[in-house]
Amino acid sequence: MSLFRLCCLLPLLASANVVSRSRWITFQDDIEAEAGGVHNVHIQYQGPLDGKLSLHYGSCDVVQAADCHHALGRTHVGSHPLAKRHQAHPSQRPTRFVWLPPHDAPSAGCLHAFSGPTLVGRSAPVTVKKRKERRWVAAADIMDAEGPWFDGVEYLKEKEPEDVFVASTKSKTIGILGGGMSGLMTSHLLDSVGFHDWTIIEASSRIGGRVHTSYLNGTTSDQYQYQEMGPMRFPVSIKYDENTTYQIKDHRMVFQLADVLNKQNGYDPKHNVSFIPWIQSAANDPASTSKRRPDGTIPGRAEVAANPAYQDNPNATYSNATAVLEAAAAWQAWTGMDADRIALFASNIFQAHKTSVEEGLFDFSEAGYLRYALHVSKNISDQVDSINDNYPSWLYENVYFGATEWRTIDQGLSRLPAAFGPQVLNRTIFQTTVQGMAWNETSEKMTVQYRNKNLFDVEPETMEFDYTVIAVPFSRVRLWRLPDYTSLLSRAISNLNYEQSCKVALHYKTRFWEHLPEPIIGGCGSTNIPLLGSVCYPSYQINSTGPGVILASYASGVSARSFGSLTEEQHVAYVQRAMIETHGLVAQEQFTGAYDRICWENNEFQAGAWCSPEVGQQELYLPAYFHTEKHSVFIGEHTSFTHAWIWSALESAVRGTAQLLLDMGLVDEAKEITSFWMARWINV
Numbered sequence: 088m089s090l091f092r093l094c095c096l097l098p099l100l101a102s103a104n105v106v107s108r109s110r111w112i113t114f115q116d117d118i119e120a121e122a123g124g125v126h127n128v129h130i131q132y133q134g135p136l137d138g139k140l141s142l143h144y145g146s147c148d149v150v151q152a153a154d155c156h157h158a159l160g161r162t163h164v165g166s167h168p169l170a171k172r173h174q175a176h177p178s179q180r181p182t183r184f185v186w187l188p189p190h191d192a193p194s195a196g197c198l199h200a201f202s203g204p205t206l207v208g209r210s211a212p213v214t215v216k217k218r219k220e221r222r223w224v225a226a227a228d229i230m231d232a233e234g235p236w237f238d239g240v241e242y243l244k245e246k247e248p249e250d251v252f253v254a255s256t257k258s259k260t261i262g263i264l265g266g267g268m269s270g271l272m273t274s275h276l277l278d279s280v281g282f283h284d285w286t287i288i289e290a291s292s293r294i295g296g297r298v299h300t301s302y303l304n305g306t307t308s309d310q311y312q313y314q315e316m317g318p319m320r321f322p323v324s325i326k327y328d329e330n331t332t333y334q335i336k337d338h339r340m341v342f343q344l345a346d347v348l349n350k351q352n353g354y355d356p357k358h359n360v361s362f363i364p365w366i367q368s369a370a371n372d373p374a375s376t377s378k379r380r381p382d383g384t385i386p387g388r389a390e391v392a393a394n395p396a397y398q399d400n401p402n403a404t405y406s407n408a409t410a411v412l413e414a415a416a417a418w419q420a421w422t423g424m425d426a427d428r429i430a431l432f433a434s435n436i437f438q439a440h441k442t443s444v445e446e447g448l449f450d451f452s453e454a455g456y457l458r459y460a461l462h463v464s465k466n467i468s469d470q471v472d473s474i475n476d477n478y479p480s481w482l483y484e485n486v487y488f489g490a491t492e493w494r495t496i497d498q499g500l501s502r503l504p505a506a507f508g509p510q511v512l513n514r515t516i517f518q519t520t521v522q523g524m525a526w527n528e529t530s531e532k533m534t535v536q537y538r539n540k541n542l543f544d545v546e547p548e549t550m551e552f553d554y555t556v557i558a559v560p561f562s563r564v565r566l567w568r569l570p571d572y573t574s575l576l577s578r579a580i581s582n583l584n585y586e587q588s589c590k591v592a593l594h595y596k597t598r599f600w601e602h603l604p605e606p607i608i609g610g611c612g613s614t615n616i617p618l619l620g621s622v623c624y625p626s627y628q629i630n631s632t633g634p635g636v637i638l639a640s641y642a643s644g645v646s647a648r649s650f651g652s653l654t655e656e657q658h659v660a661y662v663q664r665a666m667i668e669t670h671g672l673v674a675q676e677q678f679t680g681a682y683d684r685i686c687w688e689n690n691e692f693q694a695g696a697w698c699s700p701e702v703g704q705q706e707l708y709l710p711a712y713f714h715t716e717k718h719s720v721f722i723g724e725h726t727s728f729t730h731a732w733i734w735s736a737l738e739s740a741v742r743g744t745a746q747l748l749l750d751m752g753l754v755d756e757a758k759e760i761t762s763f764w765m766a767r768w769i770n771v
Contacts, residue, residue, distance in 0.1 A: 111136055112200040112208025119214045123190045125240045127254060127754040128159065128198060129183050130208065137165030139203050142184055142252075144213070147197035150206050156193055159186045160252025175256040183254035185752045187243060188215055239749050239757060242713075246750075254752030261285040261747075262535055262550065264521050265558035267296020268733055269722045271507040272344070272740035273556050276764075278510065280748070280756035287515040288535065288550070290559075291692045294507065294515065298733065300499030301683035303594040303636050308498035311628045314592035314638045315500055316685045318733050319623070320365040322490030325433060327426055333433040335490060338734045340764065341503075342494075348506040358506045365493035366626040371605045372612030373622055373669050385614050385669045387605050410467045417461055418453050418471070422480050432486040439483065440728045449479040449706050456480065475645075477701045483729050495626060503733070522547060523568030524555065526717040533718055536568070554718045554750075556743060560585065561725055562694035572716050579708035583725060585695025587688035588643040589650040591662040594681035598635035599673050600624055611641075616665045618646040634679065639666050643696065651686040659684055698725035713742075715750045741765055 115129040128142065140162055145155030152158070162181070163169035170179040186198075192215045200208035243251045261277065263270045266289035277285050287294075297317040306312040321341055325333045345360040352358040371387035378397045380386050391397040402408040422428075423446075432439040443449060453472040457463040468474055496502055523536035533555045536547035557564060562585045569580070600607040611623040620642035625635060640662040642650055650658050659682050666674040687696035700708070705728075712726040722743035724735035741764045748757040 110208070111202070114198055114200075114208065114210035116211060118198065118210060119216065120186065120188050120192075121216050122188050122192045123240065124188060125243055125749075125754050126186045126188070127183055127752070128186050130200065131182065132178075132180050135165065135178075136180065136202055136207065137170075138163060138167050140164045140207075141201045142186075143199045143201065144186075144188065144192065144215075145196055145199065146193075147195075147209070147212055149199065152199070152201045152204070155199060156196065157189060159184060159198075162253050173253065175258050181253045181256075183752070185243065185251050185254060185754055187240060187251070239745070239754065242746070242749055251752065254754075257281050257753075258284060259553040259751065260551075262533070262552035262555045263287045263558060264535065264555060265289065265296065265723070266291075266294040266504075266511070266515055266517075267558055267723070268298055268504065268736035269724070269740040269743070270296075270556070270558035271504055271511060272737050273558065273722065273744050274511050274514070275347075275507065276740060276744040276760055280753070280759055285514065286550070286552075287511055288519050288521060288537070289515055289517050290520040290563075292517050294511065295501055295504030296736075297687065297693060297696070298500050298504050299685065300501035301592050301636075301685075302499070303592060303683060304634065304679065304681040308502065310633075311498070311625075311631065312594065312634050312636055313499050314590075314623075314625070314636045314683070315495075316590045316592065316683060317687075318500055318731075319638075320367070320493045320495045321362075321733070322487045323492040323494055325429065325486070325489050326491040327429065331426070332491075333430050335433045335487065337436045337729075337738070338487075338732070340734050340737050343764070344737060345496075345503065345506070348503075352506060352509060358502075358509065360502050360506050361497045362494040363497045363627060365495040366609030366624075367488075367490070367493050367611065369608050369610030369612075369624075371603075371607045372610040372624070373607075373614050375613040375615050377615050382671060383668070384671045387607070388612060390605065405470055406466060410463075411470050414457050414461070414463045414467055414471045418456055418480075421456060421460075422448060422482055424482060424485060429486055429489070432483055436483060436728060440481070443481055444706050449481060450702065451480060452476045452478050452702055453480060455702060478699060479702050479705060481705065484731075487732070497627065500733075521559070521567060524570060524719070525568075526570040531718060533570075552718075554720070554747060556720045556722060556747065558722050558740075560693060560695060560698070560723060563692070570717050570719075572719075573711065573714075575708065576711040576714075576716060576721070579704075579711050583704060583708060584699050584701045585688070585725075586643055586697050586699040586731075587647040587651065587686070588641065588696035589647040589658070589686040590638060590642075590684070591640040591659055592636050592683045593639045593659075593663060593666060594634060594636050594679045595674070595677040596634055596679055597677060598625075598631065598633075599677050600635075600637070600670060601630055603670065603673075611638075614665070614669060616668065618642055618649055619662070619665050620646060622666075622669065637666065639663070647686060647688065647696075651689050655684050658686075697731035698723075699730060712739075713746065715746055718750075720747050720750075738765075 111134050113131045113133060120126045142159040143152050143155035144157055149155055164180045173179040173181050194215050196213055198210040198213055199206060263273055263285055266287045270287055271294060274285055274287060299317040300313050301316050302308060302313045304312060321338045322335045324335060327333060349359055370389035373385045374388045374391040376391050376397055376399050386397045405411045451460060454468050454474045454476045457468040457471060465474060519537050519539055521535055521537050525534040532551050532553055535550045538544055538547050561580045561583045565580050607624050608629055609624050609626040611621045613621055619640050623638040663678060687693050712721050720743045722739040724730050727735035727739045729735045745757045745761050
């Protein structure tokens with residue numbers, strides 16, 4: 088062959104070689120992406136491929152990586168020594184990658200795969216759309232800039248490029264520490280996207296955490312002799328005036344979850360979750376007044392409003408009633424809870440949170456604002472709001488408790504965690520109290536430490552996981568030996584404040600309160616009996632026969648700490664005497680002696696009733712929860728924007744699971760979860 092003919096043939100052979108090799112990898116069909124977004128790219132290997140693999144985006148006719156617009160990322164696959172990090176993938180060849188198209192990505196082009204310098208695959212033409220109008224608002228746009236819930240693009244940009252590029256397999260082992268509502272929700276979300284190798288480790292002998300319905304006197308839920316010792320109800324809407332009703336949207340996640348679980352359980356009556364109206368307030372609920380009826384019992388709310396003889400004179404307790412009223416009005420003007428603000432809280436709690444941060448409401452408690460912003464005297468400030476109040480003016484509770492429509496779960500809120508039972512009980516290890524975690528930097532696995540056999544053993548028992556989701560309150564986690572987390576996260580774990588509450592439920596032979604001269608039909612009232620707190624009557628089975636249960640005392644804060652110092656017998660006796668004072672001797676005659684009493688701060692599994700951040704803690708610590716450190720994700724109501732509600736725990740689980748999936752590069756699954764549960768707010 089002449090040299091001339093050989094020279095002419097070499098380019099043809101090279102071209103043919105490129106064409107043949109360009110089919111070694113094939114891409115998924117109909118790829119559509121968004122500039123500035125985040126996406127998964129799926130490939131298939133049509134033959135063995137070993138060595139360096141890189142993916143690029145550019146014009147569909149390029150044959151060199153350098154001619155492409157940008158690189159998605161690069162790794163090693165197959166038999167190459169550096170491919171060992173992909174051992175979980177068949178033949179060490181991953182098939183899913185992460186693509187973050189830059190904002191200037193061309194609107195038309197192709198994805199290209201290169202093995203070293205050689206083109207080994209090309210996709211069909213790809214459409215890259217510009218982000219002009221979003222179907223919903225990105226979380227980072229409506230939440231705190233330093234703690235976005237949860238901008239997947241920004242999250243992945245913070246990671247190392249190679250860590251971002253290759254998606255994990257679903258064979259990772261995941262330890263879910265804590266079987267409360269956030270842990271249960273996480274297990275459900277993982278199952279829903281094909282992650283099944285997870286284990287719940289629960290310290291107690293039940294699931295549900297602080298969701299705890301007490302069925303008294305050895306009864307079952309369908310005998311309707313229960314009270315809620317944890318959460319009790321869900322706000323639905325606020326009727327602001329005759330023409331305006333605001334729907335409280337965030338708590339809809341609870342109703343959505345019930346629908347999903349009911350369907351998953353085949354509407355089995357044993358596990359079905361159904362809702363009934365909750366009566367938040369009733370006319371004859373006891374009122375907080377020092378005055379008494381002629382028979383010595385406590386008058387009801389309507390009686391006090393209608394009869395001046397039953398009304399206390401609050402001004403008599405003020406050193407300067409005018410100054411107190413002026414100071415209270417000044418704080419209310421600052422917080423600005425008008426119709427527009429109430430509508431914002433009801434419709435989008437995340438935007439309300441961001442607005443409150445921007446307006447400085449997290450900088451002061453009510454007493455703190457009066458003392459340090461307005462320079463009101465300590466005495467007047469303390470009369471408006473106790474100066475020991477150091478809780479920020481984050482007024483979501485005011486909106487929730489302003490609700491005029493409520494729901495609760497028929498036969499008790501414990502039916503909600505119980506509905507997870509068929510899905511989780513065979514993958515839950517009970518009565519196992521975690522006492523520490525140790526991170527192995529080489530294997531990138533977390534060892535969970537516990538002592539079940541002998542608490543005095545020096546060496547703990549252990550379990551090892553690829554990832555851990557910590558759904559245990561910080562009030563307990565701070566007792567653990569932990570890895571070296573960042574300073575901010577470590578301080579959050581050590582210092583985040585928790586509230587105390589005590590509840591006492593008393594069992595009676597009949598529902599006598601519904602048959603008094605002024606019958607009490609559901610609702611929660613209060614009295615002036617020291618520290619007693621709220622008294623709540625069942626909203627279910629109104630006017631039914633048979634025994635009944637009153638939540639005879641619901642106290643929180645310093646009151647609960649005083650009750651917590653009493654023995655159980657002392658506490659219950661105190662509350663039962665209060666019921667006799669409230670209702671008369673009928674409460675003495677009808678008491679069966681059955682009761683339940685829980686002081687959550689003294690509970691060995693909780694060490695607190697709910698998270699209650701002090702001034703500065705919420706906005707400071709939130710960003711720490713949105714970063715996955717040492718394959719650890721922290722969830723629970725304490726990591727949410729609101730606290731003390733079931734929805735707060737569920738929201739944290741959605742955030743945490745999306746965070747976990749993005750950390751693994753499983754963008755499709757993260758999008759699936761957020762679009763189903765949080766699409767109004769979240770964009771990944």
